[in-house]
Amino acid sequence: MKLSLRRNWGGAVLLLVVLALAAWLLLRSRDSGFECVSGWLPEIHLAAQEAGIDPHLLAGLVYAESRGKAGAISSIGALGLCQLLPSTAAEVAARIHVDGPPFTPQDNLRLGADYLRHMIAYWDGDVDLGLLSYRLGPSRVKRLVAAAGGQAEWFAAIREQHPSPWGYRQQVLAIRDRFAALALAAPAAVILVKP
Numbered sequence: 001m002k003l004s005l006r007r008n009w010g011g012a013v014l015l016l017v018v019l020a021l022a023a024w025l026l027l028r029s030r031d032s033g034f035e036c037v038s039g040w041l042p043e044i045h046l047a048a049q050e051a052g053i054d055p056h057l058l059a060g061l062v063y064a065e066s067r068g069k070a071g072a073i074s075s076i077g078a079l080g081l082c083q084l085l086p087s088t089a090a091e092v093a094a095r096i097h098v099d100g101p102p103f104t105p106q107d108n109l110r111l112g113a114d115y116l117r118h119m120i121a122y123w124d125g126d127v128d129l130g131l132l133s134y135r136l137g138p139s140r141v142k143r144l145v146a147a148a149g150g151q152a153e154w155f156a157a158i159r160e161q162h163p164s165p166w167g168y169r170q171q172v173l174a175i176r177d178r179f180a181a182l183a184l185a186a187p188a189a190v191i192l193v194k195p
Contacts, residue, residue, distance in 0.1 A: 009184035012036050034178070036068025040081065041179075051113035053120070056183070058113050061134065064168055065112075071104035081105055082112025092118075105153070126153070131169045 002020035010173045037059055042112055044062060048055035065083035078085050080103065084092070092111045100107055120130030122138050129151065148154035158166045
């Protein structure tokens with residue numbers, strides 16, 4: 001009986017150690033993405049300032065799109081920190097006069113910031129629809145909203161989907177809030193953008 005009890009305790013302790021290690025690795029991987037994006041904050045602030053958008057929102061988008069990896073390439077060919085398709089990047093580059101391709105990571109941030117600004121403006125300042133349009137494309141969002149019978153109906157429908165574009169929106173906004181809280185908690189660490 002004592003041997004059986006020791007095995008059960010030993011197994012339980014081993015299971016707890018494995019679970020703790022898994023939790024630590026999960027948190028570490030999430031934080032490493034946050035740390036990678038944090039390394040781009042000076043460039044994110046400059047790009048956001050140029051586009052006239054919230055730098056914390058852009059940081060949240062960069063986290064959701066690439067986890068701060070400048071060389072990220074998606075399965076559909078979207079590139080860089082902001083994961084822009086080459087055709088979208090070329091269109092925005094022509095509009096804001098950025099040379100390329102190839103585009104530097106700083107250019108990718110400028111292009112992504114302007115495209116996000118454009119998507120939010122397309123929807124008269126609605127950040128939710130702007131983010132969803134950034135992810136899915138504005139024409140597709142317009143069709144989906146119309147097919148659902150309106151914005152509220154579409155939002156309700158996509159909240160029920162798993163995976164969902166609503167989850168993308170939630171992630172961007174959660175990371176935006178995390179960067180904003182960090183800026184409030186440590187004002188000396190806030191990136192000062194020179195005019």
